[in-house]
Amino acid sequence: MNMNFRHCVLCALTEKAAAEISLWEWPPPYDVYSFKGRPNGYLMDRSTWGNEQFCLLSGDSLETVIGQVACQPDQGALWVGWALAPRLCGQGLGALFVQKAVLELRRLKGHEGRIFLKVAASNQRAIRAYQKAGFHYRAAEIDEVPYTGQPESFWIMQAGR
Template sequence: MHFHFEPMNAANAEKLTHWHYQPPYQMYNSTSDLTLIGSFVDPENAYYSILDNGELVAFCCFGKEAQVPGGDYIKEALDIGLGVRPDLTGQGRGQMYIADVLNFARSTFNSKLFRITVAAFNKRALRAWKKAGFQQLQSFQAQDDKEPFITLVQYN
C-alpha cells in the first residue's frame, strides 16, 4: 500500500472540516462543528485518516456512514466513502487511493462485495471507480435535497 490508515482522531477530523472544494464539488464542504467532529472520531462510524508520510491526504469511512439516505442498501455489501484533500484531486491519482482503500477494506472487514455511492454530477469519481472495476447498480435521488446519486458495486 502507498498510504497509511489509522482510525480518525480529533486533530485530523478538525483538519478535514476545513477542506474547501471548488464548484461543482462544494457539496463536500463541511464546517468545524463539534458534533460533526465527534461523529468522525466515533469508532462506531468507522472513519479512517489516510496519511502519506504522516500528512493527512484523504479519509475514508465504511458502513452506514458511507450510505446516502434514499438509496437501496438492502443487499449486503460493505459501503465505502472516500474523500481526498481538495488540492490533491484531479491529478490522476484516484486509482492509487481506491486500490489502497480496497486493500485496507479487504484486510479489515473481510467483505466479499463493496459498494460506493457517488453524486451523479461527480464524473471524475464515477470514472475512477468504474476504472477500478465497479459497475453501476442503481441511481436515485437523495432523501433530503433530491440530489441524484449513483451506486456502484465491485465483487471481491
C-alpha cells in the same frame, strides 16, 4: 503529481486528522462536498473512529492526511464513502486512492464480501475514478444532497471482485 500510495496506511481517525479534514473545501462544482463551515457530527463522533471512520496517512511518521474513509456494514456488505484531500484532487490520483482505500478496508475489517458506494450522478470525475478502480454501476436512486437537502440522482456502484 507523483504520489505513491504503497506506503500509505489506513488508521483510525484521530482528533488531529478530524480537525484537518473538517477544514477541507473543494472548488465548484465540488464545493457541495466541502466540510469547512458545516457541522459534521458523524466525522467528529469519536465512537466511530477506528470502527467506521478512518484516515489514509502517508509520510515517514504517518503525519500527512491523504484522505478520509468511512464504512458501514449492512447485511454482509460494506458501504463506503471517502474524500481525497482537496490538494490532491484533479491530478489523476482518484482511482489509486480508491484502490488503496478498498484494499486497506478489507485488511482492517477482514471483509471479503461486497462493497458498495453511492455517488451523485453529476459527479462524473468521481464516477470515472470509481470505474477505473473497478467499481461498476448497479442502480440509480433519487436522494437528498447532504447539507443542501436538494434532490439529485445518485448511482449505486459495486466493487468488482
